[in-house]
């Protein structure tokens with residue numbers, strides 16, 4: 176994200192003669208009414224934040240970053256922020272019943288409440304989105320401590336999920352005001368996870384277009400890819416998906432809705448168990464998927480497996496890849512190619528008891544797409560899991 180910040184600032188402030196590409200970049204930057212610098216953090220509302228933070232540190236390789244709770248003057252909730260490279264997760268839990276966080280956990284189980292986006296001006300982000308029809312979640316608010324000021328605002332998106340806009344250029348503390356640095360003697364090593372690649376939302380029957388329009392109208396996103404039920408359907412389970420991207424491509428939100436199949440769509444299963452719309456999966460980028468997934472599996476993370484015969488023909492479909500096929504086969508990593516290159520990806524099983532949130536691990540080698548060539552094998556793997564759960 177730091178690199179993205181620098182790139183962005185560079186192309187909106189460069190005063191000299193520009194090449195055609197730079198002119199185009201400048202045009203995009205100056206016409207983008209919601210310039211986003213990337214994902215700032217992802218906040219989960221959970222039943223036990225202390226244990227969730229321990230799990231993500233241990234299994235995914237995050238480091239302790241910051242803490243807020245009764246010891247810092249926060250009476251009703253506790254939050255733990257953890258970080259790995261440019262990836263920051265925050266786990267927040269209610270300390271008593273009868274508040275918004277407790278109700279969120281009661282209804283949804285552990286889940287993602289906020290996708291926080293880094294901006295240069297959180298007040299403008301709120302003004303520009305709300306005047307275009309987004310519903311306010313939080314008016315711009317200045318949070319201050321000895322380290323400076325963070326400005327935060329927010330809008331509501333699907334279900335009970337929100338986007339926060341975070342302006343932190345004038346802040347040099349560990350995370351944000353209200354938090355203290357979290358020093359821990361327990362520091363598991365990184366698994367090589369780098370940053371958020373994309374966040375996928377599951378919305379209800381017939382709601383995909385509404386949310387596509389929401390991202391286009393209120394946030395200036397554009398639809399870069401679409402998958403209909405012919406692309407994403409197996410014998411039983413179907414869904415439709417459209418990928419929305421912001422102007423500079425740093426932030427991508429695919430939106431899924433269920434489609435009619437012979438049996439229950441995986442999106443429908445999610446909606447039933449999450450109690451409505453919400454984030455289905457977060458894709459985490461790595462530069463070495465073999466090392467990352469080997470380490471995650473060693474630490475107990477469970478992944479969906481496709482049948483071994485997937486690997487018998489995959490290279491005929493995707494052509495040459497730099498990696499040896501054997502470790503990819505052993506780990507269950509999937510491969511797909513588009514016009515610009517290829518990608519390697521794998522999906523965890525749900526990370527909690529409700530069949531809701533899971534993670535994707537992705538390594539892009541030029542490809543900017545999302546693994547359409549793997550959908551069939553993948554969804555058949557998901558259906559086998561649904562069937563075991565009695566939800567197909």
Ligand code: FE2
Nearest residue numbers: 375458535545
């Ligand atoms: Fe994905």
